[in-house]
Amino acid sequence: MARPHIEPFVDRDISFKRLDLKGIPPGYNYKMLSMDEDTGACTMSVQWDAGYRQPPSVCYSDLEIFIMDGTMKIGEKLCHKGEYLFIPRGVSMPSFSTETGCFALVMYNDTEPHLIESDEDIPGANRSELIQVQAYEGLSWEVPTLFPRTASGCLLKLLRFDHKTHAMTFLYTMTPGFRQDNISYHDCAEEAYHIWGSSWMMQFGDLPTGGYFWRPAYINHGAFYSEHGILGFGRTDGELHNHFHWNPYSTPEENAHRAAARFIRQKPELHKWLWAHGHNHIDFEYPDDIYNLESENERIHSHIHSELHKLGIPHSHEDS
Known part of the structure; x- marks a missing residue:
């Protein structure tokens, strides 16, 4: 999700454009909120016109959709505002259609927007990760379990x-x-x-x-x-x-170094182990993933360096 910093932006300030791409049916209008210029991954607010029709289709990106107004018929289910979908890459979805129009957030997480007409999953697609839920009516509000916590409310x-x-x-x-x-x-x-x-x-x-x-x-x-x-x-x-x-003037580089220092201070044994075993960290739950940076220090520095480049912030390339 490497995209430039965009804040604040108000989509009411710009007009919809027609999404004119191969495989995209007519009646698909968008406002681009953010985009990764390297991969085409993006977040859009989308207005599907009344009468929009989309055949069963698949794409090569994880896709997220959240309906904010109107209705969309997905297969045989009529979906209203509050409907959320996470469609894993390669998973085929049934036809989409709307009689009255539909307004939604649409997020392509890996590639530029595209659709390939197909009623079959791509080999290797993980259908078990498909999510479809009515968030307004089907889920309850919860106090965040994140710690440190935000303020009450x-x-x-x-x-x-x-x-x-x-x-x-x-x-x-x-x-x-x-x-x-x-x-x-x-x-x-x-x-x-x-x-x-x-x-x-x-x-x-x-x-x-x-x-x-x-x-x-x-x-x-x-x-x-x-x-x-x-x-x-x-x-x-x-x-x-x-x-x-409480310091409003700290820079992203200072914040990143503070985060790294807090990691070392709060998890000293893990940091020592990573420093001593700098290669081929394998998670037995995900054996195909191998983390093999030279050391935890390099991992932290690499992450910080990458983030600073994304932000276009001048910084030193010397080891710290």
């Missing part, structure tokens, strides 16, 4: 959790009068879209209905306030750990 509905990477897709709400007065950053990229409501953030101002951000790792954000509350859709590409602090 922020609630989650977890839509998808990747047990391998701890990446998450979720709905979240700030209740009226929500306030958090510290500053946070994370070790992962984070994105969010305001389905309804407005909130204020010290660094970036007001984010209203239709507001969006794509925030790479180690970017300061907060304090926060919402007078009337908000309903939002969010995603991360890794574990969402809240690194709270």
Whole structure:
């Protein structure tokens, strides 16, 4: 999910464009919210016109869809606002159609938008990972179990959790009068879209209905306030750990070094073991994945260096 920092952005400020790509039926209109220029992976707000028809199809990217207004018939099921789908790459989906039109968030996680007409899964596709859930009616709001925790009044509905990477897709709400007065950053990229409501953030101002951000790792954000509350859709590409602090002037590089220092301080034995065994770290649950950077220090430095390049921030290439 390597994309530039976009914050704040409001999709109500731009017009829809027609998505004119091979395999995409007419009536597919989009607003581009963020895009990885290397892979084409992207997040869009999409308006399907009344009468839109899409045959059974498959794509070579994980695909996420969240319906925000209107209805979409998927196979024999009529889906309303609040319907969420995670479609693993290579998994065939039945026909899509809408009589009245449909407005949704659409996320291609690996490639540019595309559809290939097919009613069969691609060999190797993992259909067991397919998710389809009515989030508004079928899930309850929960107090986040993340620690350190956000202030009281922020609630989650977890839509998808990747047990391998701890990446998450979720709905979240700030209740009226929500306030958090510290500053946070994370070790992962984070994105969010305001389905309804407005909130204020010290660094970036007001984010209203239709507001969006794509925030790479180690970017300061907060304090926060919402007078009337908000309903939002969010995603991360890794574990969402809240690194709270009170310095609004710290840089992403300083934040990354602080995160690395905290890792060494809080998990000293794991750090020592990684330093002493710098090659071929194998997770027996995922034996095909081998982590073989020279040391944990290099792993941390490589991650920090990569994030700083994504952000275009000047920094030293000397070993620290």
